[in-house]
Amino acid sequence: MKTIFFDVDKITRDYLEKQQICTGDTVLLPESMENISQQQYEQIKDAEIISVFVHTALKMNKESLDRYPKLKLIATRSTGFDHIDLNYCKERGIEVVNVPKYGEATVAEFTFGTLLALARHIIQARTDMKNNFVRMNEYIGFDLYGHTIGIIGTGAIGRHVAKLARGFGMDVLAYDLYPNEEFQRIYNIHYVGLDELYAKSDVITLHAPATKENYHLLNDEAFKKMKDGVIILNTARGSLVDPEALYRALTHGKVKGAALDVLENEDFIIHDDIILKSQDIPIDYAMNTIINARLMQMKNVLITPHIAFNSVDAVHRILHTTLENINHFCSGQVQNSVLKK
Ligand code: NAI
Numbered sequence: 001m002k003t004i005f006f007d008v009d010k011i012t013r014d015y016l017e018k019q020q021i022c023t024g025d026t027v028l029l030p031e032s033m034e035n036i037s038q039q040q041y042e043q044i045k046d047a048e049i050i051s052v053f054v055h056t057a058l059k060m061n062k063e064s065l066d067r068y069p070k071l072k073l074i075a076t077r078s079t080g081f082d083h084i085d086l087n088y089c090k091e092r093g094i095e096v097v098n099v100p101k102y103g104e105a106t107v108a109e110f111t112f113g114t115l116l117a118l119a120r121h122i123i124q125a126r127t128d129m130k131n132n133f134v135r136m137n138e139y140i141g142f143d144l145y146g147h148t149i150g151i152i153g154t155g156a157i158g159r160h161v162a163k164l165a166r167g168f169g170m171d172v173l174a175y176d177l178y179p180n181e182e183f184q185r186i187y188n189i190h191y192v193g194l195d196e197l198y199a200k201s202d203v204i205t206l207h208a209p210a211t212k213e214n215y216h217l218l219n220d221e222a223f224k225k226m227k228d229g230v231i232i233l234n235t236a237r238g239s240l241v242d243p244e245a246l247y248r249a250l251t252h253g254k255v256k257g258a259a260l261d262v263l264e265n266e267d268f269i270i271h272d273d274i275i276l277k278s279q280d281i282p283i284d285y286a287m288n289t290i291i292n293a294r295l296m297q298m299k300n301v302l303i304t305p306h307i308a309f310n311s312v313d314a315v316h317r318i319l320h321t322t323l324e325n326i327n328h329f330c331s332g333q334v335q336n337s338v339l340k341k
Pocket of ligand 1: 079080100107152153154155156157158175176177178207208209210211213214235236237261262306307308309310
């Protein structure tokens with residue numbers, strides 16, 4: 001079966017070239033799906049299996065998928081699959097598989113990296129040092145020890161964040177639709193309602209998937225309920241935070257700092273050329289893009305381009321599972337289907 005891997009960087013290429021891929025006819029392309037030339041397209045339009053990464057600028061929807069009439073499988077090299085139109089895949093009989101688990105430690109460690117960077121002004125201090133403009137009184141931070149972190153979503157990543165937080169000597173409050181009582185007991189954390197978590201946390205970190213129900217979970221109402229000077233961390237999905245409400249909360253000092261590895265409509269960071277040239281970009285998308293750009297200019301906001309997963313160890317685990325997913329599909333035993341969830 002003809003298999004195309006898009007978004008292939010050096011680590012991915014090195015790994016894949018050493019592996020046996022069942023499908024035989026495999027093409028590795030550094031480009032994203034929407035960036036290929038007409039000539040490349042002519043060579044791959046009969047693809048039966050496509051593997052994409054989460055940084056695909058345009059949603060894999062009817063328009064983009066109809067370009068591949070023989071497509072049978074999408075193997076996304078990510079846990080999240082909100083970049084794929086699952087309804088249309090079902091309609092067309094295209095199977096979609098993901099990598100459900102690969103890096104709870106990877107994302108949790110990154111989350112603490114950004115928290116420490118904000119708490120101790122590490123990035124500002126480094127920039128000032130480079131510019132020969134050191135102002136010692138600008139870098140007074142706070143200890144994590146003895147402060148309270150509120151974790152929203154205690155799945156694989158949220159639980160690892162809780163373990164690290166306990167290691168730092170933090171008190172841990174948690175909220176999940178399905179509290180894990182055993183975890184609560186073993187790690188001495190406390191499940192509370194959202195309002196209590198908002199009211200008592202010095203740091204709030206998001207680790208829930210994007211759903212219709214939690215769209216803009218952190219909105220004006222939620223920020224009002226939080227402690228003054230709270231720190232917000234988001235390594236989950238951009239849509240959990242209303243960016244305008246966050247911007248307002250930051251300007252009024254309600255939120256002291258924010259570290260955002262994910263943003264609503266974050267694609268512009270990597271694909272601004274495509275987004276800005278696009279004629280039919282929806283207004284709310286354009287507005288988001290402006291707010292995101294403003295957030296990026298604030299010195300108490302640390303924005304990273306969706307890289308919390310990005311360690312060599314995690315990428316190798318992602319590729320290992322993706323190849324297993326493809327090989328299982330070829331032998332007629334689908335694993336990690338997201339259509340069945
Ligand atoms: P998981 O599926 O193991 O856990 C998610 C947890 O969130 C579950 O316990 C679930 O009950 C809970 N949940 C669902 N809706 C909720 C709500 N409205 N309020 C509170 N809790 C809710 O997922 P995992 O692997 O821990 O991933 C968490 C998030 O991290 C996902 O959004 C995922 O897309 C994101 N992620 C981000 C990465 C990055 O590079 N920035 C890399 C990997 C995952």
